[in-house]
Amino acid sequence: MDGRIRFGVLGCSSVARRRTMPAIAACPEATLSVVASRDPEKAKAFAAEFGCAAAGYDELLEHDDVDAVYLPLPTALHGPWGAKVLAAGKHLLVEKPAATSADETRELVRAATGADRLLRENFTFLHHPQHARVAQLVADGRIGEPRTFTGEFCFPPLPDGDIRYVPQLGGGALLDAGVYPLRAAQLLLGDDLRVVGGALRMDPQRGVDVAGQALLVSAGGVFASAQFGFQHAYGSRYTLWGSAGRIVVDRAFTPQATWPPVLRIERQDHVEELTLPPAHQFLGAVASFAAAALAGRTARHPAEQAGLASMVRTAELVDAVRHAAV
Numbered sequence: 001m002d003g004r005i006r007f008g009v010l011g012c013s014s015v016a017r018r019r020t021m022p023a024i025a026a027c028p029e030a031t032l033s034v035v036a037s038r039d040p041e042k043a044k045a046f047a048a049e050f051g052c053a054a055a056g057y058d059e060l061l062e063h064d065d066v067d068a069v070y071l072p073l074p075t076a077l078h079g080p081w082g083a084k085v086l087a088a089g090k091h092l093l094v095e096k097p098a099a100t101s102a103d104e105t106r107e108l109v110r111a112a113t114g115a116d117r118l119l120r121e122n123f124t125f126l127h128h129p130q131h132a133r134v135a136q137l138v139a140d141g142r143i144g145e146p147r148t149f150t151g152e153f154c155f156p157p158l159p160d161g162d163i164r165y166v167p168q169l170g171g172g173a174l175l176d177a178g179v180y181p182l183r184a185a186q187l188l189l190g191d192d193l194r195v196v197g198g199a200l201r202m203d204p205q206r207g208v209d210v211a212g213q214a215l216l217v218s219a220g221g222v223f224a225s226a227q228f229g230f231q232h233a234y235g236s237r238y239t240l241w242g243s244a245g246r247i248v249v250d251r252a253f254t255p256q257a258t259w260p261p262v263l264r265i266e267r268q269d270h271v272e273e274l275t276l277p278p279a280h281q282f283l284g285a286v287a288s289f290a291a292a293a294l295a296g297r298t299a300r301h302p303a304e305q306a307g308l309a310s311m312v313r314t315a316e317l318v319d320a321v322r323h324a325a326v
Contacts, residue, residue, distance in 0.1 A: 004031045005290040008066035008090070010057055010081060011073040012037040012046050015095065020070055020122070021050055023282040029290035036060035057081070061088040068118070068293055071095060074163050075170030079104040082119075086111045091118040091293050093286075097179045097318065098311055100170045105315040109308050112299035119299050120289055121311045123183055125253045127284030130261040130276055131187060134240065134247055138188070142265055144244030149189055149224040151181025153253050154211075154232035164230070165206045172208040173229045174200065174321060180253045181226035182317050183310075184238050185216060191313040192219040195320035201229070214321045226321075255281070 007024050009016055012035065024032045034053040037043035047054035053063075060066065061084060068091035073081055079099045085092045092112065098121045099105045112119035125131070138146060154177065158164055164171045185193055198214040211229030218224065236253045239246055245267035255261060257280035265272040297304055 003294070004029055005091070005293050006031055006033045006065050006067045008033055008055075008060045008063060008069045009035040009046075010060055010069050010071050010085065012039070012042045013072040013095075016070070016072040017046060017049075019124075019282045020072065020095075020286065021046070023280070023286045024070070025050060026280075026283055027286045027290060029294060030286055033065045034060050034063050061085065061090065066090060068093060068289070070122070072122075074166070075100050075175055076168060078170075079107060082108050083111050086115040086117050086119070089115065089117065091289075091298075093120050093122055093289050096121050096123045096183075097175055097315065099315060100175065102312060102315040102319050105312050109299065109312060112308075116298045116300060118289070118293050118297055118304065119308065120292075120304075121314075122285055123180075124281040124285040125180065126183070126187065127288055128255065128261075128279050128281040130249065130252075130255075130263065130279070131184070133263060133274070133276060134249060135188060137247060137263070137265065138240065138242070141244075143240065143242030143246055143267075146189070146222050146240055146242045148241040149185050149222065149238065150227075150241070151184050151225070151238040151252070152227045152235050153177045153180040154227065154229045154235045156232065156234065157210075157230050165203070165208055167207045171206075173210050174212055174318060177230070178212055178214065178226055178228035178321065179314060179318060180236075181228065181238060182214070182216075182321075183314050184252065185224040185226065186310055186313060186317075188240060189218045189220075189222050189224060191310055193217070193224060193313075193317065195317060195324050198321045198325040200322075200325040201231070212321070212325065214317075214325075216317070255279075257281075257283070 043054035069085045072095040193216045200209040200212040214226045216224040248264040261276045263274040
């Protein structure tokens with residue numbers, strides 16, 4: 001290595017092309033070595049666009065110039081291909097969610113620990129500084145004691161043929177959109193949330209959930225609700241409501257890199273809006289991963305273990321929503 005992590009991208013997905021591959025190219029601590037697809041022509045097209053080599057899936061894992069793999073395949077393929085990446089001695093940045101179930105997620109963690117490699121789930125919103133500012137406002141007592149968290153991530157119906165409508169590939173709104181408000185609730189309330197109810201709207205023709213809601217409660221008695229779906233006008237926000245006020249965060253999960261976030265603090269006698277500088281959360285996620293890998297951190301590092309525990313807990317909450325939902 002020349003002081004940069006050399007990435008391979010295993011899968012030519014839309015999010016890889018639009019978001020993560022440009023972030024890798026823009027990151028001073030990273031470089032893009034190779035991109036792989038089952039379709040050789042697609043791999044060549046991506047490679048020509050980003051100035052790297054093209055390969056097949058297995059061929060990529062044999063590349064000596066790949067230190068880490070970004071894995072944006074459909075969710076049902078994260079477990080098997082993630083295990084192959086780690087067995088090949090590569091670090092793994094897996095697109096969210098890490099797997100379709102808690103058991104599969106634990107298997108990935110065990111594989112990363114056994115291989116002594118870095119494993120992270122690519123929840124890019126966690127790397128946007130607006131959420132740390134929210135946490136600081138809460139710690140400063142700006143809304144009193146937290147009482148309720150409400151998170152929403154919804155968008156209009158997907159095109160016919162989209163992989164998120166395919167149950168065999170890990171499709172459905174819960175795995176694609178619902179994990180965002182669940183993970184945000186964990187971020188702000190802690191991992192000790194438990195699911196106490198939920199509902200999923202199923203598409204009988206496709207066999208996947210296309211919308212849903214979940215109700216959770218923390219060990220300290222804070223309520224949390226998550227709303228998600230493929231059947232709505234676009235919405236990406238959360239509200240943390242306390243005993244003395246509330247904080248509203250719009251564009252909470254997918255803000256553009258040029259978007260200046262606005263945190264709205266509402267109290268009984270006044271409303272305040274804090275405008276923050278724009279931030280590139282995809283670049284932040286890649287840079288954080290690259291820095292950790294360059295520092296020699298792996299799944300065995302205490303800080304990484306804490307992150308992996310939260311990753312597993314997200315998967316456990318997804319399983320619990322499925323079990324509790326009507």
